[in-house]
Amino acid sequence: AQKITQTQPGMFVQEKEAVTLDCTYDTSDQSYGLFWYKQPSSGEMIFLIYQGSYDEQNATEGRYSLNFQKARKSANLVISASQLGDSAMYFCAMREESLNTDKLIFGTGTRLQVFP
């Protein structure tokens, strides 16, 4: 069974600094997709970035980048130049897709707090 582990319940970072949120995964599939979502206090889950298992380069989307280490089964999210609006819960997720299913397996999340 697929599993996502996020070991950091909470993280603090000063505004304008970079921060890394950890994510490790477990799967026996050769092909898989990894996602990061942001959930502000309003509740909406906002898609941030995607990494495919066969992608040779780390994904980047603006201030977000994904440090993908396949051998270590890790997919850490790096947020550069943190902003106060980045304060939120962050979830790492893996897509489980087959003929009979299409769903995301989520980690427990990391609460990021950005301070001035």
Place this chain on the structure above:
Amino acid sequence: KAGVTQTPRYLIKTRGQQVTLSCSPISGHRSVSWYQQTPGQGLQFLFEYFSETQRNKGNFPGRFSGRQFSNSRSEMNVSTLELGDSALYLCASSLGRGESSPLHFGNGTRLTVT
């Protein structure tokens, strides 16, 4: 392009009642899935629909059901509500195939059972 729309945003029900939540996916998205989020259990998959067919269901009792209409809009129903059903219910839509196609979520419906 409009995002995923969930209604209502908030609901307060009493034990034993039933509730129906609605989700309108992004235009063109044929897959709709539902998730329950609670502080204790985190985010858990409820079920997923594609072209009006339920493809998969998570480990939830039969009180939880859903359906998808021909326009891809989806509803989920919870009957005989229990206190433990209090949660944020999130709906997500996607194109339906391809690992790189992200799931896009709505704002959620926050259900409180008293």
